[in-house]
Every structure is written in C-alpha cells, then in structure tokens.
Amino acid sequence: MIQSLGYAGFTSPRHEEWLEWGPKYLGLEVSSHRGADGAVRLRMDDTAYRLAIHPGERDDLAYIGWTVESARALAALEQRLRTAGVEVVRETELAAERGVVELISFHDPFGLRNEAAWGVTTYPSTFRPGRPMSGFVTDDGGLGHIVLITPSLEQSEAFYCDLLGFALTDEIQPTGGPRIHFYHCNPRHHSLAMAEIPGITGVQHLMLETRSLDDVGTALDLLKADGHSIQMNMGTHTNDHMTSFYVRTPAAFDIEYGWGGLLVDHEHSRPHRYESISIWGHKNDAGQLPPPGIIRPLGQPAEAEVLA
Ligand SMILES: [Fe+2]
Structure with missing residues (x-):
C-alpha cells in the first residue's frame, strides 16, 4: 500500500542552523523555496524537497510523509483507515504546501502524525548537492528510513503493518537492549523500524544513504573537525549491511549517514533474527x-500540529 518514505518534517528552535548544517556536512541542497512558516527545506534528489525543518519552540517530529502510487491507492488507504476507526483528514490546502497532488493525514496509536500522498513534485536534473559528493540513493526506495520508538510493538504493528501495509523484514534483539523490528514497503531492506521501550514514543533516527562510501567518510571528517558530537562511530549493521555513523543534528534527532544498504527480494526472503546490531x-x-x-x-501531545 505505502510505496516509500517520501518526506519528513521536524520542528526546532534551531531550524535556521540547517541552512548551513544541511549542505556543509550532509551534502543536502537548501531549497530556494522556504515553507510558508519559514521552514528550511532540504533536497537530496530531484524531488522538490525531502526534509523540512519548521520553526518551533521544541525539537519534535512534526510528520512522517509516505507516498502511494496513485489517487486510487490513496483513496483505498483512506478507506481502510476509516474502516478501522482511524480519524483521517483530507488536507486539500496543505497538499500544495507539501508539493504533492493529494494528501491525507492521520495519527499512529501513540500520537505521531503520519501523512500519505501521491504526485510528489519533482524538478528533473536540478539537484545540486550542497558540497561536492556523489548524491543519494533514493528513487523507488524513498529518502531512506526512519526508526521510531514505540511502547508497544504489537499495537504499532496493528497500525503500520495491518493498515499501512508494511511487512516485517527481520528483527534484532540485542543483549540487554530493546527489541527492534524492521519493516519494508519496497526493495530497500527497511523504510521503517521500531524499537520497543515502555512508556515513551519518539524518533531514534533518520537514515540517508549516499552513493559512495567516501561521502560518508568525508562527512565524518568534516563533523569531527568542527567538534560535533558523533553518537555512534563508523560501523556496519548486521541486517541491512549499511556502513554508517550517527550524528546528533541541530534539531535533536540523529541522522544515520550511510552507504551500501541491502536491497532485498522480499518475496523470496524470510525474516531473520539477529542478536547484535552491528x-x-x-x-x-x-x-x-x-x-x-x-x-x-505518552499522553503528551506534540507541540503543535505543523500545517505549513
Ligand atoms: Fe538505521
């Protein structure tokens, strides 16, 4: 049902820092079109933008944007959500602001705002990375993957798998760590993962995949040279084989910046279980x-529903 992770939006009091931070370290291109509320929009391919950092008093996830393939697919998803008792809003005015043809919004069982859209605006051959680099792996695999924290994998799977159509790729149960499940909706190993931690919900990280390992190493050098905090140094994951590092961004969430992620023939593979992350x-x-x-x-609403 869901085709890919199309875009993501966050709020941050330090949103303006992304004008420099995004291009300088990650190689993202700053879109010349700011959001109606002054959001910094960042590009990583020919899509109008993939990441939006909105002004806000608190660092928070504003929305996760999923793409579907057509108007029919969006209507079918909307119907499925409504039948299951999920409140769905047709975002007619917001669609243009997001740069899509049609858009719906709804919330997951723990209050994280999800959006689904079709007809994402693209400008062929206009992407120019913010620093010299080879570009990002996107296309049918979407912008990368997002890892959420959920207090209940069971309840979250009833939403993301049974209603949105994600399927389990595999799971990791590290010794002494949280149970982590990984889900796909296209050949990318996972577009969504969820770690189970009682009592909270949130975002662990957002992953961006470069076309060259050298781009990852170069970013790490640049960040370290400027004294930025590296949350996890370089390594290779057991399940998706991504070689990556993790850095805390000015909007408080972490970016996993990686290369070499697995593409999986999901029809002919079965979920594995790993005991370590890397x-x-x-x-x-x-x-x-x-x-x-x-x-x-839990029970604490988002700072504000970001509608622009
Ligand atoms: Fe990741």
Missing part, C-alpha cells in the same frame, strides 16, 4: 549510547 563498529567514544534526541512521554 558486525563491527557503531561504538560510542563515551562507551555508552546517549538517549534518543526526540522522546515524547
């Missing part, structure tokens, strides 16, 4: 992983 690396210099940057205690 084959090598992904260590923290302090020896302990810092807590996720965006955590929302």
Whole structure:
C-alpha cells in the first residue's frame, strides 16, 4: 500500500542552523523555496524537497510523509483507515504546501502524525548537492528510513503493518537492549523500524544513504573537525549491511549517514533474527549510547500540529 518514505518534517528552535548544517556536512541542497512558516527545506534528489525543518519552540517530529502510487491507492488507504476507526483528514490546502497532488493525514496509536500522498513534485536534473559528493540513493526506495520508538510493538504493528501495509523484514534483539523490528514497503531492506521501550514514543533516527562510501567518510571528517558530537562511530549493521555513523543534528534527532544498504527480494526472503546490531563498529567514544534526541512521554501531545 505505502510505496516509500517520501518526506519528513521536524520542528526546532534551531531550524535556521540547517541552512548551513544541511549542505556543509550532509551534502543536502537548501531549497530556494522556504515553507510558508519559514521552514528550511532540504533536497537530496530531484524531488522538490525531502526534509523540512519548521520553526518551533521544541525539537519534535512534526510528520512522517509516505507516498502511494496513485489517487486510487490513496483513496483505498483512506478507506481502510476509516474502516478501522482511524480519524483521517483530507488536507486539500496543505497538499500544495507539501508539493504533492493529494494528501491525507492521520495519527499512529501513540500520537505521531503520519501523512500519505501521491504526485510528489519533482524538478528533473536540478539537484545540486550542497558540497561536492556523489548524491543519494533514493528513487523507488524513498529518502531512506526512519526508526521510531514505540511502547508497544504489537499495537504499532496493528497500525503500520495491518493498515499501512508494511511487512516485517527481520528483527534484532540485542543483549540487554530493546527489541527492534524492521519493516519494508519496497526493495530497500527497511523504510521503517521500531524499537520497543515502555512508556515513551519518539524518533531514534533518520537514515540517508549516499552513493559512495567516501561521502560518508568525508562527512565524518568534516563533523569531527568542527567538534560535533558523533553518537555512534563508523560501523556496519548486521541486517541491512549499511556502513554508517550517527550524528546528533541541530534539531535533536540523529541522522544515520550511510552507504551500501541491502536491497532485498522480499518475496523470496524470510525474516531473520539477529542478536547484535552491528558486525563491527557503531561504538560510542563515551562507551555508552546517549538517549534518543526526540522522546515524547505518552499522553503528551506534540507541540503543535505543523500545517505549513
Ligand atoms: Fe538505521
């Protein structure tokens, strides 16, 4: 049903810092079109934009934007959600602001705002990376993947799998760590993952995949040279084989910046279970992983529904 992770939006009091941070370290291109509320919009391919950082008093996830293939697919998804008792809003005015033809919005069981759209605006051959680099792996696989925190995998799977159509790729149960499930909606190993931690919901990280390993190493050099905090150093994951590092962004969520992620023939593969997150690396210099940057205690609403 869902085709890909199309875009994502966050709020942050430091949204203006992304004008420099996004291009300088990640190679993202700043769109010349700011959002109606002054949001900084960042491009990573010919899509009008993939990431929006809105002004806000608190660092938070504003929305996760999924794409579907057509108006019919969007209507079918809307019907399925309504039948299941999920409140759905047809966002007629907001669609133009998001740069899509049609848009609906709804919330997951723990209050995270999801959007689904078709007809994303693109400008063929206009992407220019913010620093010299090879570009990003996107196309049918979407912008990358997002990892959420849920207090209940069971309830979240009833929403993301049974209603939105995600399927389990595999799972990791690290010793002493949370249970993490990985889900696909296209050949990318996963577009969505969820870690189960009682009592909270939030965002663990957003992953962007470059076309060259050298782009990852170069970003790490640039960030370290300027004294930025690296949450997890370079390593390769057990399940999607992504070679990556994790950095805390000025909007408090982490970016996994990686290369070499697996594409999977999901029809002919069955879920595996891994006992560790990484084959090598992904260590923290302090020896302990810092807590996720965006955590929302249950029952606490988002700062504001960002509608622009
Ligand atoms: Fe990841």
